[in-house]
Amino acid sequence: MVRPDRPVAPGGVFPARPPSRTGALAALALLAGLTFVTGLAGAPARAEVPEGNAEAGKTRAGACRTCHGIDGFARIPIAPHIGGENAAYISHQLTAFRDGSRSHEIMSVVAAGLDDQAIADLAAWYSGQSITVALPAGVAAEGAPEDCVACHGADGVALIEDAPHLAGENAIYIDTQLKAFRSGKRSHPIMSEIAAGLSDADIRAVAEWYAAIGFKVTAAP
Numbered sequence: 414m415v416r417p418d419r420p421v422a423p424g425g426v427f428p429a430r431p432p433s434r435t436g437a438l439a440a441l442a443l444l445a446g447l448t449f450v451t452g453l454a455g456a457p458a459r460a461e462v463p464e465g466n467a468e469a470g471k472t473r474a475g476a477c478r479t480c481h482g483i484d485g486f487a488r489i490p491i492a493p494h495i496g497g498e499n500a501a502y503i504s505h506q507l508t509a510f511r512d513g514s515r516s517h518e519i520m521s522v523v524a525a526g527l528d529d530q531a532i533a534d535l536a537a538w539y540s541g542q543s544i545t546v547a548l549p550a551g552v553a554a555e556g557a558p559e560d561c562v563a564c565h566g567a568d569g570v571a572l573i574e575d576a577p578h579l580a581g582e583n584a585i586y587i588d589t590q591l592k593a594f595r596s597g598k599r600s601h602p603i604m605s606e607i608a609a610g611l612s613d614a615d616i617r618a619v620a621e622w623y624a625a626i627g628f629k630v631t632a633a634p
């Protein structure tokens with residue numbers, strides 16, 4: 414049965430995060446007249462994350478266009494689509510490339526040149542794109558990889574804020590990321606454990622499922 418295209422609201426389906434506790438703690442520490450020691454100052458204090466400006470992000474996206482497009486629809490097979498991805502996920506990944514906790518020959522260099530404001534602007538711009546996904550004709554959602562659907566959805570649209578969409582990503586990209594989680598090159602408390610349990614054949618199967626999903630980005634004006 415052919416499923417109708419599923420339009421997805423910009424920025425995912427979940428409401429924004431509640432104000433963070435880190436912010437409250439930082440404010441308390443300041444009130445108490447405490448100086449920030451290195452450890453504390455080094456932690457990502459979310460309260461200090463600047464507000465993103467989508468318009469400025471669009472301009473900055475000129476530096477990303479050859480690989481991710483201005484609209485976030487990938488232009489080269491090794492780069493992921495980032496249009497319509499959750500803002501929190503985009504900023505988290507850019508910050509991870511910048512601080513070295515995720516590394517890639519291209520993106521580590523790109524992210525090294527981004528300050529917090531640039532990251533917030535780019536996240537605001539790319540997360541603001543509308544996406545549409547569709548399972549291939551004749552494919553039923555029931556066939557989706559059952560260990561993944563809770564977070565990535567049967568149609569590759571993330572159901573939790575911190576997870577990326579997988580719909581229409583290139584199979585090579587999905588394969589590479591799962592192997593990176595499995596080998597420890599990329600690490601995440603949930604994904605490292607899930608990937609550890611996947612064989613090469615499992616990885617190929619899930620990559621093919623998500624790569625086959627139709628994915629479109631409708632650029633914001």
Ligand code: HEC
Pocket residue numbers: 473474476477478479480481491492493494495503506507516517519520523535577589
């Ligand atoms: C020359 C190509 C290139 C350019 C330019 C580039 N990227 Fe990337 N980007 C990539 C590749 C390749 C990856 C996949 C990295 C990996 O395999 O871990 C990636 C990954 C990402 C990711 C992680 C997405 C995910 O799903 O985990 C984000 C976010 C991102 N890029 C944002 C940007 C932004 C914002 C810019 C511009 C400031 C940019 N990139 C410029 C090639 C590029």
Ligand code: HEC
Pocket residue numbers: 493505558560561562563564565575576577578579586587588590591600601603604607619620
């Ligand atoms: C409990 C939630 C959860 C489940 C279940 C889950 N994932 Fe994930 N996945 C995540 C989160 C969170 C991330 C983001 C990791 C990070 O921040 O680096 C992620 C990241 C990924 C990525 C990287 C995508 C990108 O754009 O870089 C791939 C590929 C992936 N997951 C595939 C899978 C597959 C395949 C399964 C099933 C075998 C699965 N995941 C199951 C939560 C989950």
